[in-house]
Amino acid sequence: MTNGEFNKLIVGSEEWCSFPDIHIPAVKARVDSGAKTSSLHAFNINTFRKGTELWVSFEVHPLQNNRKVTIRCEAKAVDRRSVKSSTGISEKRYVIQTTLNLNGQQWPIELTLANRDSMGYRMLLGREAMIGRMLVDPSSSFCLGELNQDKLNEYYGSTSNQTSGLKIGLLASNPDLYSNRRLMEAGEERGHEMIFLNIKQCYMKLDAENPEVHYRGGHLLSSLDAVIPRIKPSVTFYGCALTRHFESLDTYTLNSAEAIAQSRDKLYSLQLLLKNGLDIPTTGFANSPMDTNDLIEMVGGAPLIVKLLEGAQGRGVVLAETKKAAESVINAFKSLRANLLVQEFIKEARGKDLRCFVIDGKVVASIERQASPGEFRANIHQGGTASVVKVTAEEKKLAIKASKTLGLKVAGVDIIRSDKGPLLLEVNSSPGLEGIETATGRDIAGEMIRAIEKKLNWKPAMPEAVATNNLETEQV
Ligand SMILES: Nc1ncnc2c1ncn2[C@@H]1O[C@H](COP(=O)(O)OP(=O)(O)OP(=O)(O)O)[C@@H](O)[C@H]1O
Ligand SMILES: [Mg+2]
Ligand SMILES: [Mg+2]
Helix, strand or coil: CCCCCCCCECCCCEEEEEEECCEEEEEEEEECCCCCEEEEEEEEEEEECCCEEEEEEEEEECCCCCCCCCCEEEEEEEEEEEECCCCCEEEEEEEEEEEEHHHHEEEEEEEEEEEHHHHHHEEEEHHHHCCCCEEEEECCCCCCCCCCCCHHHHHHHHCCCCCCCEEEEEECCCCCHHHHHHHHHHHHCCCCCCEEEEEEHEECCCCCCCEEEEECCCEEEECCCCCECCCCHHHHHHHHHHHHHHHCCCCCCCCHHHHHHHCCCCCHHHHHHCCCCCCCCCECCCCCHHHHHHHHHCCCCCCCCEEEEEEEEEEEEEECCCCHHHHHHHHHHHHHCCCCCEECCCCHCCCCEEEEEEEECEEEEEHHHHCCCCCCCCCCHHHHHEECCCHHHHHHHHHHHHHHHCCEEEEEEEEEECCEEEEEEEEEEECCCCHHHHCCCCCHHHHHHHHHHHCCCCCCCHHHCCCCCCCCCCCC
């Protein structure tokens, strides 16, 4: 190490910094040497002239997951540049030059004004701003010091104690469905304003500076704090596009569009789960009908399971008991151009499976589902019955890891008990509440609302006035 390097700041992957010129006293930055330029999450970006100079005015929510604190800023625009985001989409962004303060050291840096923060960070510190001044230790965070809540309150006033409820949209299709009724009810019970948003009646404006979502007849949906996406398979494409658009409006979505989309693709999600070391029944997938025989051999021969990639509620899951039946089912589905996978049949499960309901990294309830007599599918919609079950620590870990792998904050994880141990069947992004609430008597809808409150740092004005059903403890 040269002498010069001793003078460099050692920073972790996240650090608090400030921007004195634009009056931002504290913002948490993601340190990302993979990005060239630094960026700040800004909205309501408008240009104006000061003499011959082009200036921009913009607003910033400096705190992560908090839309109550807003700072209005003005700065000279030094450029307008095409910037490629991590998702590969390039867009034009204004660039300002401003002073960065990091642990008392100050220097001017260029900042692009980005209008989305898919990573949740309001600020990204890129390598141009770091060159010659700092060394990154990616394994640590806040090497330059943490900021506690008191300090943040001092800077921004009280950031958490809100007296009124949140405005939460339920993005779904059928308001009469048990799960949707319960979510509306649970939110209202906890003092929030709940708005039912029919997916098909939402429409959006895609615009770099002012993206919008409108509802039936032009009503603007700009002030929602959070959205609960409950997207049925037939509207996955549009529902995910809407969810993504809410994310770009800085509305918190309980499950992200990306997580919903990838968990809907059964094949892709199984690949992701396997890659992360989670066990699944042996599964085969092929395109050409010429390979049907080998496909059957691959999963250990008949009896075997055939699943449509776009199935749900047990529809599109077939048990082929003989090799002949397997061949005809696979070929029949293929002739209809359906995407399907074949899977080893877990006979020893005897028509039972587990549904673990995961919220925010915890298993809040689990049930065992037993298929009706003569049926192998345990889905409630196929006549299965649910009962409370004690799940093992291994099963719990599997469910939590599966939700995490797919990036789902709320998930219904289906597990089957095999002779080889628990195997993952699938992970659902809009798991039904009826079966699990009825069997366990738990307030799962309330738990989902609480996960939003926690994420948005919302606390009831009078905690004792709100009915709480504390489900922090995992069900065993
Ligand atoms: N490999 C298998 N071996 C034995 N039984 C299986 C197997 N795969 C699925 N099953 C049974 O069939 C049921 C339905 O399968 P799966 O959960 O994969 O799809 P799905 O229920 O259609 O999707 P969703 O849960 O989203 O509605 C399972 O709950 C389980 O009881
Ligand atoms: Mg299932
Ligand atoms: Mg499913």
